[in-house]
Amino acid sequence: MSGPVAHDGTMADASIAVSEWPSPSTRALVQFVFLAALGALLFSFHGISLHLTPWSQAIVNAIVKYTYDATGQQKTLVVLFREENLATLKESFPISYARHAEVLEALAVYEPAAVFVDFAFIDQRAGQDVAPLREAICALQASGVAVYLAASPLPGKAGGDGLRDGLDRSCFTPVDVQMDTEIGASGVLTYRACQNIAASCEPAGLLWTPAFAMAAPQVGLARAEGQQMEIIWGNRVSTLNESWMDCTSDGTLMHLRQMLKENPLASKRKCPHTNTISVLHLLGRFDQKLKDQVVKGNTVFYGGSFEMAGDRVISPVFDDLPGVYLHAMAYDNLLTFRKDYKRAEQHGFSLSRVVNGLLLLFTIVLLLLVDKPPAFARRLLGRLGTVSPRVKWATLAVAVTCVALTAVTRTSVLAILLLVPLLLGVVAVLHLAATHPERRPSARQFLWSGFLGATILLGAILLFLGVDARYGIEAALLLVVLPGYFVYKALVARDVLFVATTVLLIGAAVVSFLPPINLGPRNIVAYVAFFELARTFMRRADAAARRYFTLRVEQPDPESWGVGAGILKTMDWIFALCIRGDDEEVIHEATARAVA
Amino acid sequence: MKRRLERWREAAVAAVVLAGATAGWTPGVSAQGTPGTEAFNIVGLRMSKVTLYRDCSMDKGVSLSREDLEKRKPWRATTDAKSAVYYWVKMDGGDYCVKAFAVETDRVVPVVKDEECRTRVAGHPPKTGAVRGVGESCN
Numbered sequence: 001m002s003g004p005v006a007h008d009g010t011m012a013d014a015s016i017a018v019s020e021w022p023s024p025s026t027r028a029l030v031q032f033v034f035l036a037a038l039g040a041l042l043f044s045f046h047g048i049s050l051h052l053t054p055w056s057q058a059i060v061n062a063i064v065k066y067t068y069d070a071t072g073q074q075k076t077l078v079v080l081f082r083e084e085n086l087a088t089l090k091e092s093f094p095i096s097y098a099r100h101a102e103v104l105e106a107l108a109v110y111e112p113a114a115v116f117v118d119f120a121f122i123d124q125r126a127g128q129d130v131a132p133l134r135e136a137i138c139a140l141q142a143s144g145v146a147v148y149l150a151a152s153p154l155p156g157k158a159g160g161d162g163l164r165d166g167l168d169r170s171c172f173t174p175v176d177v178q179m180d181t182e183i184g185a186s187g188v189l190t191y192r193a194c195q196n197i198a199a200s201c202e203p204a205g206l207l208w209t210p211a212f213a214m215a216a217p218q219v220g221l222a223r224a225e226g227q228q229m230e231i232i233w234g235n236r237v238s239t240l241n242e243s244w245m246d247c248t249s250d251g252t253l254m255h256l257r258q259m260l261k262e263n264p265l266a267s268k269r270k271c272p273h274t275n276t277i278s279v280l281h282l283l284g285r286f287d288q289k290l291k292d293q294v295v296k297g298n299t300v301f302y303g304g305s306f307e308m309a310g311d312r313v314i315s316p317v318f319d320d321l322p323g324v325y326l327h328a329m330a331y332d333n334l335l336t337f338r339k340d341y342k343r344a345e346q347h348g349f350s351l352s353r354v355v356n357g358l359l360l361l362f363t364i365v366l367l368l369l370v371d372k373p374p375a376f377a378r379r380l381l382g383r384l385g386t387v388s389p390r391v392k393w394a395t396l397a398v399a400v401t402c403v404a405l406t407a408v409t410r411t412s413v414l415a416i417l418l419l420v421p422l423l424l425g426v427v428a429v430l431h432l433a434a435t436h437p438e439r440r441p442s443a444r445q446f447l448w449s450g451f452l453g454a455t456i457l458l459g460a461i462l463l464f465l466g467v468d469a470r471y472g473i474e475a476a477l478l479l480v481v482l483p484g485y486f487v488y489k490a491l492v493a494r495d496v497l498f499v500a501t502t503v504l505l506i507g508a509a510v511v512s513f514l515p516p517i518n519l520g521p522r523n524i525v526a527y528v529a530f531f532e533l534a535r536t537f538m539r540r541a542d543a544a545a546r547r548y549f550t551l552r553v554e555q556p557d558p559e560s561w562g563v564g565a566g567i568l569k570t571m572d573w574i575f576a577l578c579i580r581g582d583d584e585e586v587i588h589e590a591t592a593r594a595v596a
Numbered sequence: 597m598k599r600r601l602e603r604w605r606e607a608a609v610a611a612v613v614l615a616g617a618t619a620g621w622t623p624g625v626s627a628q629g630t631p632g633t634e635a636f637n638i639v640g641l642r643m644s645k646v647t648l649y650r651d652c653s654m655d656k657g658v659s660l661s662r663e664d665l666e667k668r669k670p671w672r673a674t675t676d677a678k679s680a681v682y683y684w685v686k687m688d689g690g691d692y693c694v695k696a697f698a699v700e701t702d703r704v705v706p707v708v709k710d711e712e713c714r715t716r717v718a719g720h721p722p723k724t725g726a727v728r729g730v731g732e733s734c735n
Contacts, residue, residue, distance in 0.1 A: 084715075089681065246714040284696050284697065286642060306728065308724050309728050319718035321717065
């Protein structure tokens with residue numbers, strides 16, 4: 001067996017014990033294991049593993065903005081008791097039972113289908129009679145409205161729901177209101193189905209969360225199907241909210257500054273997606289239009305927004321919102337996606353982890369093939385080039401048909417349909433990577449690329465400002481920054497493999513999002529970043545190893561290295577592992593041909 | 597004859613009192629005729645029973661049914677210049693407020709300006725190291 005080739009194209013000197021060096025397949029295997037370990041470390045523990053990095057999340061926000069359906073938004077309303085309403089209504093914090101009763105009475109007039117009260121009535125209050133509240137709850141229920149009350153998360157409270165006595169349990173359903181923790185810069189992205197997130201929600205005694213409790217009968221969701229949800233934070237415009245809220249954004253230049261200084265999530269939306277009115281709107285003059293268009297037959301989430309009272313939710317889309325919006329958004333998701341709501345990561349072995357593992361595996365395999373593919377891969381994937389044109393066209397037709405079917409039909413197996421073209425795409429990209437190694441640009445190309453790069457940068461900045469001013473930062477990211485980077489990589493860097501890989505990763509994310517897989521958005525940016533970082537690292541390692549072997553040829557004596565022969569031998573072995581490709585086999589083949 | 601005269605006298609007094617009461621509720625001369633208030637009639641209740649609050653004090657509630665309202669129709673009411681949540685009515689010589697959402701009116705009561713205009717719901721409230729209410733009345 002021969003040794004690796006030196007950077008000048010000559011083989012390492014035979015005086016180096018080449019026979020003990022790792023074979024090309026061993027090198028590929030060790031590199032694979034190393035990259036897999038690196039990927040697992042980065043994705044599982046920290047760094048780019050923070051689920052959705054701000055850039056990835058910003059892209060997801062942009063896609064959601066234009067694709068999220070209005071079904072849930074039209075059927076959901078938040079009634080907010082704001083800090084300023086306390087003074088107007090001569091109230092104090094916590095709000096009196098009588099005032100809550102008044103709000104519930106007003107809601108009864110507007111005839112919603114269901115009401116969730118995001119206030120937990122846990123303690124006895126001196127000097128306050130709970131009777132008006134109890135009667136208002138029961139009257140609301142008697143008028144045909146399903147009432148849900150926030151249960152206490154505190155253990156050891158009597159009655160199972162932890163709520164105070166004096167409330168008539170036959171008039172409402174207690175629900176669990178525990179909030180999941182924030183995930184990195186993205187905020188709260190998951191929503192539990194019931195009290196128990198580790199196991200099934202099937203046991204009847206377990207309280208459901210408000211969104212699941214209210215939506216389950218409508219979407220036909222059984223207890224056994226209740227799994228933790230990955231919330232898609234819708235960001236559609238609400239004309240109702242815009243009619244009374246201040247929704248002005250920070251401005252284009254501020255967006256650009258914040259995006260460059262921090263991240264694209266530094267500037268968030270000011271108005272919630274969920275239709276909202278305040279208690280003053282509700283308690284004021286009766287509004288027939290409001291009843292007909294917003295409240296009647298819909299689900300109301302009655303919550304509060306008070307200073308120094310906690311109960312805020314950090315989302316990837318909006319500035320901090322009152323906690324009640326989390327439940328409203330989860331309910332909105334359930335109405336929008338129904339049983340195909342997006343499932344969150346789960347502990348242990350889960351579909352989500354399998355998909356993440358496959359994406360990582362694909363990225364690693366591609367990393368091993370790009371730039372300097374091993375000979376066995378070139379041989380294996382090169383055979384694809386010999387496939388007859390008929391088979392190629394037939395395969396393309398199948399792929400196009402599958403994509404067309406997913407666009408036209410509404411089926412519960414969309415992901416399966418798209419999986420076919422995705423796998424064909426994977427094979428095509430692997431073939432491309434193995435058979436078309438990178439070419440060095442000519443001098444003319446070098447100058448032209450520089451000019452093109454500067455033009456693309458300038459054009460992207462101008463377009464960003466224009467699109468951001470008119471359609472918002474999400475659109476600017478999706479329509480300018482992302483395509484701009486793609487164009488740069490394709491035309492300036494001439495890195496077609498990067499573009500192809502990214503497109504495939506996006507395709508994989510889409511497939512995993514669709515039913516029946518139903519996972520939340522994947523962190524494509526993290527995979528692409530991993531691909532780029534690992535690729536740079538491998539190039540450097542390859543260059544260092546080739547430099548090392550050049551020096552070894554020039555100075556074969558262990559004494560000139562200042563170490564013993566044994567250590568140098570080990571060093572040879574380690575550096576040989578860093579060599580990419582196996583040019584020596586090609587040279588051997590060429591030599592054999594020449595001899596013949 | 598004497599009884600008949602007494603009845604006539606009682607009837608005349610009642611007519612004068614009622615006329616005075618009615619005059620007191622005409623727009624422009626209303627006791628609550630503060631600038632910015634609107635007068636209108638309450639013609640129905642949106643709930644079977646509505647609570648009226650004497651002088652708008654929440655602990656002085658009086659229940660009013662649909663039957664009670666029928667006896668008082670047309671029942672004059674005015675808006676509250678300071679709040680859109682209540683309307684003012686006169687009952688048995690006292691001033692009462694009634695929840696605006698709970699009554700039907702003979703015309704759409706105009707809202708001068710939405711009190712919640714230009715509100716920000718999402719934002720970054722100052723982070724504090726205390727919880728509301730803790731430490732109050734500790735002594």
